[in-house]
Amino acid sequence: MARKIFFTPGPSALYFTVEEHLKQAVKDQVMEVNHRSKQASAYYQHAAENLKSLINIPEDYHVFFLSSATEIWERQIENLVVEKSYHFCYGAFSNRFYEFAKSLGKQAFKAESKFGSIPEVNTAAIPNDTELISFALNETSTGVTFPVEDIYKVRESHPDAIIAIDGVSAFPVIDIDFTKIDSAYFSVQKCFGLPAGLGVWIVNDRCIEKSLKKEADGHSIGTYQSLPNLLKNGSKFQTTYTINVLNIFLLMKVTTDMLNKGIDVIRRESIYKGVLLQKMISDHPSLSHFVADEKLRSKTVVVANTTTASQEWIDELSSRGFVVGNGYGDYKGKQIRIASFPTHSKELIELLTDTINSIRL
Numbered sequence: 001m002a003r004k005i006f007f008t009p010g011p012s013a014l015y016f017t018v019e020e021h022l023k024q025a026v027k028d029q030v031m032e033v034n035h036r037s038k039q040a041s042a043y044y045q046h047a048a049e050n051l052k053s054l055i056n057i058p059e060d061y062h063v064f065f066l067s068s069a070t071e072i073w074e075r076q077i078e079n080l081v082v083e084k085s086y087h088f089c090y091g092a093f094s095n096r097f098y099e100f101a102k103s104l105g106k107q108a109f110k111a112e113s114k115f116g117s118i119p120e121v122n123t124a125a126i127p128n129d130t131e132l133i134s135f136a137l138n139e140t141s142t143g144v145t146f147p148v149e150d151i152y153k154v155r156e157s158h159p160d161a162i163i164a165i166d167g168v169s170a171f172p173v174i175d176i177d178f179t180k181i182d183s184a185y186f187s188v189q190k191c192f193g194l195p196a197g198l199g200v201w202i203v204n205d206r207c208i209e210k211s212l213k214k215e216a217d218g219h220s221i222g223t224y225q226s227l228p229n230l231l232k233n234g235s236k237f238q239t240t241y242t243i244n245v246l247n248i249f250l251l252m253k254v255t256t257d258m259l260n261k262g263i264d265v266i267r268r269e270s271i272y273k274g275v276l277l278q279k280m281i282s283d284h285p286s287l288s289h290f291v292a293d294e295k296l297r298s299k300t301v302v303v304a305n306t307t308t309a310s311q312e313w314i315d316e317l318s319s320r321g322f323v324v325g326n327g328y329g330d331y332k333g334k335q336i337r338i339a340s341f342p343t344h345s346k347e348l349i350e351l352l353t354d355t356i357n358s359i360r361l
Contacts, residue, residue, distance in 0.1 A: 002321060004318065004321050004322065004323050005321060005322055005348060006323045006339075007323060007324045007325070007338045007339050007340075007352060008323055008324065008325040008337075008339060009140050009169060009190065009300075009301045009325050009337050009338075009339040010168070010169065010196075010339070011189040011190075011195070011196050012189065012190060012339045012341055012343070013193060013341070013343050014193050014194070014195070014343065015192065015194065015254045015257070015342070016193075016343055016345075017253065017254065017257050018193065018194065018250060018253075018254065021249070021250055021253040021254070022250070024253075030043075030245060030246050030249045031245070033245060035238070035242050035243055036238055040238075040245045040248070041236065041238055042237070043245065043248045043249045043252050044065065044234075044237040044238065044239070044248055045237040046252045046256075047249075047251045048063035048237070050251075050255035050258075050259060051063055051200070051202075051251075051255055053259060054255055054258055054259055054263055055171055055175075055178075055263070056175075056178065057178050058178055058179060060204065060205065061178060061203065061204050062202070062204070062208070062231060062234055063200065063201075063202055063234070064201045064203070064230045064231075064239075065198060065199070065200060065201075065239050065243055065248060066198075066199040066200075066201055066225065066230075066239075066243075067197065067199055067243075068187050068196070068198070068199040069185050069186055069187040069199050070187075070199075071199055071225070072199050073096070073097045074100055074104070075201070075222065075227075076132065076134075076183060076185075077100060077101050077132075078104070078220070078222040078226070079207070079210070079211040079214065079221045079222065079226060079227045080132050080162050080183070080207060080210050080211065080214075081131045082131060082214055082217070082219055083107050083129075084106065084107045084108075084109070084127060084131055084132075085098075085101045085106055085107075085108050085109070085130065085131060085132040085133070085134065086108075086109045086111075086126050086127070086130045086132070086133045086134070086161075087101065087108060087109070087110040087133075087134045088110070088111050088119055088133075088135050088136075089110045089113070089119070090112070090113045090114075090117065090118045090136070090139055090142065090144055090146075091115055091136065091139035091141040091142040092139075092142075092328050092329050093136055093139060093140055093141055093166065093168070094135070094136040094139055094166070095110075095112075097134055097136075098110050098134075109126075109127065109130070111125065115141070115142045115144075115290075115331070116142055116143075116144065116290045116291050116292065116303075117144070117291070117292070117293065117296065118144060118146055118147075118150075118296060121150045121153060121154065123153065123154055123157035123158065126154070126157070126158055128158070130158060130161050131161060131162060132163075132164055132183075133154055133158060133161050133162070133163055133164065134164045134165075135151050135163075135164070135165055135166065136166040136168075137151075137166060137167050137170035137171075137174055137176065138166075138167070138168070138169045138170035138174065138298050138301065139298075140168060140190070140301050140328075141329065142290065142291065142303060142328070143297065143298045143301045143302055143303030144291055144297075144298060145170070145174070145296055145297065146296075147295070147296075148175075148176050148177070151163065151165070151176075151180070151181070152180050155180045155181070162183055162206065162207060162210060163180070163182050163183070164181070164182065164183040164184070164185075165183065165184040165185075166185065166186070167184050168187050168190055169298070169300050169301050169339075169341075170186070170191070171191060171192075172191060172192075172258065172263060172342070173191055173266065173267060173270045173299060173300050173341075173342065174299075175267065178202070178204075182203065182204050182206050182207050183201070183202070183203050183207055184201075184202045184203075185199060185200060185202065186199070186200055187199050187200075188200065188247060188250075188251055190300075190339070190341060191300060191341045192254055192342075193341060193342065193343035194247060194250050194254060195247060195250075197244050198243070198244055198247040198251065200251075207227060208227055208228070208231055211226065211227035211228060212228060215228070224240045224241060225241075258342065266342050269342075269345075269346055270299045270300065270340065270342070271299060272346060273299070273340045273344065273346060273349040274297070274298070274299035274300075274302065274340060276350065276353050277302040277338060277340060277349065277353060278294075278297060278302065279353075280353040280356055280357060281302070281304045283357070284304075284356065284357060285360075286306060286307045286308065286359075286361055287304040287305065287306060287307075287336075287356075288305045288307075289303075289304065289305070290303040290304065290305050290331075290335060291303065300339065300340055300341055301337060301338070301339055301340070302337070302338045303327070303335055303336075303337050303338075304335060304338070305335055306334065306335060306336060306361075307361075308361045309333055309334075310326055310327055310332075310333055310334055310335055310336050311326070311333060313336050313359070313361060314326060314336065316359055316361065317356070317359075320355055322352055322355060324336050324337065324338050325337035325339070338352070
C-alpha cells in the first residue's frame with residue numbers, strides 16, 4: 001500500500017527523523033531497559049534539558065513525564081485547586097478541562113465564546129481568590145490561537161493565581177515567556193511528531209508549594225502522580241511509574257534534531273506555511289475561514305469550512321495520498337482541519353495547497 005502523508009492534527013505525521021531513531025532504539029535495546037536504570041534516567045535528563053533549551057524554559061522549572069495532556073488536566077486540579085478555578089473556554093479541549101474541574105467538585109468558572117473566536121479578557125470578572133486560571137495556547141479543535149499578551153495581562157491582574165497553559169498543538173512553535181506562567185503541558189503526538197502516549201508537564205516551584213500546602217491542610221492531592229511524588233522521582237530523572245521509555249528516548253532525539261535546526265528557523269517556517277494555508281482557504285471557492293479574525297488564526301492547525309460534506313474532501317485527498325482531519329464535535333462533516341507541524345516541510349505544505357487548489361467539489 002502506498003504511503004500516505006498525514007496532516008491530521010494529532011496523531012499526525014511522525015517527525016521525519018523518527019524512523020532512523022527507532023532503528024537506533026532497537027539496536028540500543030531501549031524498549032527492554034528498566035525504567036529505573038541509569039540508561040533510562042539519562043534519556044529523561046537529556047530530553048528535559050533539550051526542552052528547556054528549545055522553548056526557553058527557566059532552569060528552576062521542573063519537567064515531568066506522564067501519560068498524556070488529558071491526565072495532566074486531572075493532576076492539575078488535584079494538586080493545585082482547593083476550591084476555585086477559572087477557565088477561558090473557546091473550543092472542545094479548553095471546555096473539557098473546565099468540565100474536569102467541575103466533575104472533581106471544584107467551583108469552576110469560565111469565560112466562554114463561540115467556537116472560532118476567543119472570550120473577552122475581562123480580568124475584573126475573575127474572582128480574586130481564584131487559585132488556577134487556564135488557557136489553551138492553541139485550541140486544536142477550532143484552529144484558534146490565544147494571544148499571549150492577554151495571558152500576561154491576566155497574570156498581572158491575578159498574581160497569586162496559578163496560570164496554566166495547554167500547549168498541546170502550540171509548543172515549540174509559539175513563543176511564550178515561561179516566567180509569566182506557572183504550569184504548561186503538552187502531548188507529543190502533535191507538534192513534536194511522535195507516537196501518542198506521553199505527556200509533558202512543566203511546573204515552577206509555586207506549583208510545588210501549592211500542592212504541599214494543600215496536602216498539609218488536609219486535602220487530597222492524589223497518590224503516585226501527585227506533584228511531591230513527581231518531584232521526588234523527577235529529581236533523580238525518573239518517573240513515578242513504568243512509563244514509555246521509548247517515547248522519552250524519541251523525544252530526546254527529536255528535540256536534539258530541532259535544536260540543531262534552530263528554533264528560529266522552525267518558527268519562521270511555521271509562519272510561511274500558515275500564510276500558504278490561509279491564502280489557499282481565502283482563494284478557494286469551496287472553502288472559507290472558520291476563524292474570522294485573522295489575528296487569531298493558528299499557524300499549526302488550520303480549519304476550513306467546506307461547502308460540501310467534508311468527507312468528500314477527506315476521501316478525495318486520501319485518494320491522492322494526503323490525510324487531513326475532519327471537523328471536531330458538532331463541526332464534523334462541515335470542516336476540514338489541517339496540521340502544519342514542524343515535521344511538515346515547506347515543500348509538503350506547498351504540495352498540499354497545490355493539490356487542494358486543483359480540487360473542485
